[in-house]
Amino acid sequence: MAGVLTAAAGNRPVAMNCVFRQEYRENERKGGEYVEVNGGDVILETEHLCYSYDGKKIALQDVNVSVRQRERIAVLGSNGAGKSTCFLNLNGVLTPDSGRILYRGTEITKKNRKELRKHVGIVFQEADNQIIASTVAAEVSFGPMNLKLPVMEVKRRVDEALECMNLTEMKDRPPHYLSGGEKKRVCIADIVAMESELFLFDEPTASLDPLNAAIFEAVLDKLWNMGKTLLISTHDVDFTWRWADRALVFSGGRLIADDAPCRIFQDESVIVQANLRKPVLMDVCSRLAAHGIVPDGTYVKDTEELEQLLCR
Known part of the structure; x- marks a missing residue:
């Protein structure tokens, strides 16, 4: 992961060259400045990954990327850029034409692809394309049951998810009668019950209203506070x-x-x-800097930080 560096000093904890997540700050801020964040272990990586549909339409070309434990990664690009195809390869739904995918250093092949799916879960853009069971509880139990786990272990995982x-109060309801946001949470619960460590979300907010x-x-x-690693494809900059x-x-x-997004x-x-x-x-920050209101190169990540910056 690229390092995140500071432009702030002294009493300006919100003025940064690159945006920090709030949760990092208590641990990473030292002496009024922000230090570079080092990522965790590499859990998933691709080497020269290529994929084409029917051997004709090239969807991925020479993709090299490493994903570290507990990273929050946004995947950007216009429609047809390769975001969804990349996710389907990372989850083992699609098989690369060439190149390699490694999970914790082990190359993924046809023989161990099912093992990959235990650890790397995907939530599709349309929840209705993913939900298959007649009740919420049955839907969430589907994955653990297919792992042939003991009954009590399945129950534990489902209850916790x-x-x-x-969703506990909705466990006996048919999922197709739920709202779009509730269905999305059912799909996420599916992956939580599998105890996956890496979550892939394909344009998850595309069909959601602002509240959801x-x-x-x-x-x-x-999920991040639970130690999960998150990759989200999105058009929302x-x-x-x-x-x-x-x-x-x-x-x-x-x-x-x-x-880093700021770069x-x-x-x-x-x-x-x-x-x-x-x-x-x-x-906004660039315009404020142009008028001399804030130092050049000062950025904030949300409106709360902007308020703090302007009121200091």
Whole structure:
């Protein structure tokens, strides 16, 4: 993971060259400054990953990426850039044409692909395409039961997953009668019950209203606090700015950028090539700096930090 560096000093804890997640700050701030964050162990990596549909339409070209434990990664790019195809390869749903995928140093092959799916879960954009059971509890128990776990172990996992996603009171309800946000939580509970350590979310807020999108973001924080690693494909640059530690940018099946969001969005060539725009708060801070209101290169991750910066 690219390091996150400070421009702030003294009594300016919210003025940064690169955005920090709030949870890091108590541990990482020393002497009024922010130090570089070192990621955890590499849990998933690709080497020269290539994939094409029917051997004709190239979807991924020479993708090299490493994912470290407990990272929060936003995956950006226009429609057809390769984001979803990359996720389906990382989860073992698709098999690469060439290149390698390694999970904790072990190369993934046809023989051990099922093992990969135990540890790397995926939540699709449309929950209705993922839910198959007649009740919420049955849906969440499907994965653990297919692992042929003891009955009591399945029950423990299901109960904990339902509680984690605030679904206990809905366990006997048919999932297809739930709201879009509730269905999304059922899909996440599926992966929690599998005790996966890496979660892939394919445009998870695309069909959610603002309230359920905010609830979903709170769920992400809960998963991260449980020690999970999170990758989210999204078109929402403002979400990426405030949430992600790192961003991957795809264009035409290639990974064209891999860095902290603040550095990604300062690269005009990446913004143009991937059809992105700068986050609103980044633009606001740049305009404030142009008027001499804040130091040049000062950025904040959310409106609360902006308020603190302007009122100090």
